[in-house]
Amino acid sequence: KAGVTQTPRYLIKTRGQQVTLSCSPISGHRSVSWYQQTPGQGLQFLFEYFSETQRNKGNFPGRFSGRQFSNSRSEMNVSTLELGDSALYLCASSTEGGYTFGSGTRLTVV
Amino acid sequence: GQQLNQSPQSMFIQEGEDVSMNCTSSSIFNTWLWYKQDPGEGPVLLIALYKAGELTSNGRLTAQFGITRKDSFLNISASIPSDVGIYFCAGSNYGGSQGNLIFGKGTKLSVKP
Numbered sequence: 114k115a116g117v118t119q120t121p122r123y124l125i126k127t128r129g130q131q132v133t134l135s136c137s138p139i140s141g142h143r144s145v146s147w148y149q150q151t152p153g154q155g156l157q158f159l160f161e162y163f164s165e166t167q168r169n170k171g172n173f174p175g176r177f178s179g180r181q182f183s184n185s186r187s188e189m190n191v192s193t194l195e196l197g198d199s200a201l202y203l204c205a206s207s208t209e210g211g212y213t214f215g216s217g218t219r220l221t222v223v
Numbered sequence: 224g225q226q227l228n229q230s231p232q233s234m235f236i237q238e239g240e241d242v243s244m245n246c247t248s249s250s251i252f253n254t255w256l257w258y259k260q261d262p263g264e265g266p267v268l269l270i271a272l273y274k275a276g277e278l279t280s281n282g283r284l285t286a287q288f289g290i291t292r293k294d295s296f297l298n299i300s301a302s303i304p305s306d307v308g309i310y311f312c313a314g315s316n317y318g319g320s321q322g323n324l325i326f327g328k329g330t331k332l333s334v335k336p
Contacts, residue, residue, distance in 0.1 A: 117265070144321055146323070148324075155311075155326055155327070156266075156311065156313075156324075156326035157326075158323035158324065161321065161322060168321065169321075169323050203265050205265070209318075211256070211271055212324070214265030214267070216265050217264075217265050
């Protein structure tokens with residue numbers, strides 16, 4: 114059974130640009146959540162999607178957005194990148210048994 | 224907002240030693256989770272706790288859900304080199320399978336030089 118797949122694994126962007134990250138959940142999982150991990154703030158919840166609808170949202174600015182498609186795949190977008198957006202972005206898909214995290218996308222903003 | 228205090232921040236282990244770490248919260252949770260993260264990977268679920276007072280084991284790992292619902296403990300017995308990594312506690316009010324998880328800052332386990 115394939116796990117949670119995140120692409121790309123690594124990304125370097127320039128300040129002011131925008132970026133789109135992709136997440137394919139485990140087959141059959143309808144919920145996808147996104148987290149930002151930084152050395153200073155740790156793991157912080159961005160948002161959760163279920164059946165193409167945002168179900169929960171964390172305390173991040175509107176530059177961070179996401180969506181979910183009918184096949185449960187999800188994308189998150191960050192516009193007008195700032196240096197502080199450099200982080201590991203983790204996607205997790207879930208079912209009743211709990212969350213399974215992907216390996217993340219390492220975003221570096223220069 | 225809700226915050227978790229996880230301690231210790233780091234610790235050194237020698238093979239065969241027992242290890243303990245804990246998490247406390249300013250507010251209650253109805254689910255406590257413990258994850259381990261290896262370098263370059265996402266967190267992997269070790270143990271999930273759903274009931275106050277619950278004590279659950281997974282091999283050499285044992286975790287407890289505090290009676291007050293504001294704390295949890297993880298013990299690792301007879302540590303081995305592959306136990307090295309970062310351990311995170313997480314609290315949830317949605318049963319641990321939806322909504323936002325609140326994570327502690329992690330406990331980094333390293334091998335004693």
